[in-house]
Amino acid sequence: MLEQINQTADFLRSRVIGDMPKLAIILGTGLGPIADLIEEKQVIPYSEIPNFPISTVEGHAGCLIFGVMGGKRVMAMQGRFHYYEGYDMKQVTFPVRVMRALGVETLFVSNAAGGMNKGFKVGDVMVITDHINLFPENPLRGKNYKELGERFPAMTEAYCHDYVALADKIAEEKGIRLVHGVYVGTTGPTFETPAEYEYFRVIGGDAVGMSTVPEVIVANHAGMKVFGISVITDLGGKDITYVPTHEEVQQAAITAQPVTVAIMSEMVARV
Ligand code: HPA
Numbered sequence: 589m590l591e592q593i594n595q596t597a598d599f600l601r602s603r604v605i606g607d608m609p610k611l612a613i614i615l616g617t618g619l620g621p622i623a624d625l626i627e628e629k630q631v632i633p634y635s636e637i638p639n640f641p642i643s644t645v646e647g648h649a650g651c652l653i654f655g656v657m658g659g660k661r662v663m664a665m666q667g668r669f670h671y672y673e674g675y676d677m678k679q680v681t682f683p684v685r686v687m688r689a690l691g692v693e694t695l696f697v698s699n700a701a702g703g704m705n706k707g708f709k710v711g712d713v714m715v716i717t718d719h720i721n722l723f724p725e726n727p728l729r730g731k732n733y734k735e736l737g738e739r740f741p742a743m744t745e746a747y748c749h750d751y752v753a754l755a756d757k758i759a760e761e762k763g764i765r766l767v768h769g770v771y772v773g774t775t776g777p778t779f780e781t782p783a784e785y786e787y788f789r790v791i792g793g794d795a796v797g798m799s800t801v802p803e804v805i806v807a808n809h810a811g812m813k814v815f816g817i818s819v820i821t822d823l824g825g826k827d828i829t830y831v832p833t834h835e836e837v838q839q840a841a842i843t844a845q846p847v848t849v850a851i852m853s854e855m856v857a858r859v
Pocket of ligand 1: 700701702703776778779780796797798821822824832837
């Protein structure tokens, strides 16, 4: 694994012109257009990157973008690898390992999620304050490589508290509605039954989705600071029998774009 990480990092260093970024962004469902804010773009399709899996889902373009955003060098993943696509946890989190090998210290993650919190509305943007890992596996299971991180990493501040506070400050300055919440990560690809949404709410979740948790675990293992947002694309619970379609999830994420773009770009400029 170490060899593969270094091989991919070496490839990117040789391919990309300019300094390697300290900040990386993973763009979730419907959030790809945030990539439009990146200037001096160098785009590398996943298919050209050694050891990278290939993303298969509609709405996930599948490329790494290097460039400048808010005056900072950044790299962005347009499209991520989901556990439900059949990738194993090491594949899902491989890009985060490569980011760290390149020198990335801060990871921004974004996703589309279903809301269980009764105060949420479709189109809300939720700052992730914590998560609950309900994937059947932990990406750190197996041999621990000391070079990558410690055996038993703490997860008490999986999402950097200072970043949450900064996002709140930005939202207040801009008059943007931002909610906070705990993200529940599940495998999918099914959306939840009404009883499952209710269960996730009762155990402390505010939103549920099919990504993010594996990448954030690995980022913490690697000593990176994490900021995450979820776009609430549908609502679920005991009395809600409505079933979202993938298209509606994407559409709701697009509706929330002015907010996600404002928060993300301002966060990038100010961290
Ligand atoms: N459940 C799981 N994943 C999701 C949802 C949902 O309701 N909405 C968007 N991604």
